[in-house]
Amino acid sequence: RMPHLDFSFATDPYLPLEATYELTRKCLEVCAEFRVPVGVITKSPLVTRDIDILKKLKVTVFFSLPFLTKQKSNPFEPYTPVPEARFRAMKVLSDEGITTGIGVAPIIPGYNEPDIPGLLDRARESGATRAFMSMLHLDTDSIEDYFVQKMNERLPPTRVAKIINTMKRERGGSLRHRTYKERSTGRTEQWEVTKKLFDFHAN
Numbered sequence: 001r002m003p004h005l006d007f008s009f010a011t012d013p014y015l016p017l018e019a020t021y022e023l024t025r026k027c028l029e030v031c032a033e034f035r036v037p038v039g040v041i042t043k044s045p046l047v048t049r050d051i052d053i054l055k056k057l058k059v060t061v062f063f064s065l066p067f068l069t070k071q072k073s074n075p076f077e078p079y080t081p082v083p084e085a086r087f088r089a090m091k092v093l094s095d096e097g098i099t100t101g102i103g104v105a106p107i108i109p110g111y112n113e114p115d116i117p118g119l120l121d122r123a124r125e126s127g128a129t130r131a132f133m134s135m136l137h138l139d140t141d142s143i144e145d146y147f148v149q150k151m152n153e154r155l156p157p158t159r160v161a162k163i164i165n166t167m168k169r170e171r172g173g174s175l176r177h178r179t180y181k182e183r184s185t186g187r188t189e190q191w192e193v194t195k196k197l198f199d200f201h202a203n
Contacts, residue, residue, distance in 0.1 A: 005031060006039040012064075014044035025050050032056040041103055043080045045089035054098050060130055062101040063090050065123070066108070068115040075154035076108070087126045094127020101130025104198065108136050109186065110166030111159075113194050120201040131202040134184040135191075136167070138176050148175075166190075 007013035013024040028050060031038050037058040040047060047054075047061060054061065063086045067073035070082045094100045102123035104116060120131060138144040151160045167175050170186035177183045185191070 004037045004039070006041065008041060012042050012044060013040060014042045014046040016046075018044075019046060019049075025053065028053045028057065043077070043086060045081055045085050045092075048089050048092050051093065051096050051098070054093070055096065060099045060101055061090075061093055062103045062130065062132070063087075063123075063128075064103045064105060065119055066104055066106055066115070067112055068118045068122070072112060072115065075151070078154075087122055090123065090128055091126040099130065100126070100128045101132070102128050104131065104133040106136035107133055107194065108163060108167075109170050109191070110163040113197070116194070116198050117201045120198070131198075133195075133198050135170065135186060137183045144175050 007024060007027065018024050028038065030036075032053055035058075040054075040059060040061040041064060042061070043064045065083055065086055067077070067083060070084070073080070073083055090100050090102070102119060104119055107113060107116075116133070123131065138147055148160075148164070151163065155163075164175065169188050170191055171177060171182075172187055186194070
């Protein structure tokens with residue numbers, strides 16, 4: 001089976017420093033040389049800088065786009081490019097013949113489910129042919145504490161309470177999943193509705 005590399009589920013491969021250091025670009029050059037299939041997951045339009053290399057690769061570039069508007073995005077993505085900039089970059093790559101997709105991730109229960117149809121429609125208009133979604137996962141106590149703290153700083157109390165209560169229903173009374181298998185799934189009928197909504201608009 002052909003090896004496959006993803007850039008990257010853990011850290012965005014196009015952080016601002018990449019503009020200077022070009023570490024991701026150098027890695028992609030190696031993948032092109034050895035014909036290694038590649039997946040890229042990013043929030044940054046900087047990926048368009050590397051169109052010349054991406055065109056030499058068997059690659060899909062996914063843009064992480066969990067929120068449809070800047071207003072909705074700001075509390076959770078305050079230092080990332082606005083959604084509109086990501087859609088523009090998606091179209092640039094698509095127009096160059098590069099396979100693109102959208103990652104509606106994370107879904108934050110009680111917050112951004114209504115954005116799903118609009119996100120998938122905009123992605124399709126921008127040339128995307130792939131899509132995936134996943135629920136927010138908080139891996140450690142410290143990440144959970146940080147998440148709740150930042151919500152309390154940036155959102156109205158009623159909105160915070162709704163998100164926490166909805167997440168706890170999906171996680172069996174906790175904000176965190178218990179097993180890897182539960183990481184991207186919910187427990188309630190509402191999550192099943194969300195999945196069906198995604199599937200309907202993605203197809």
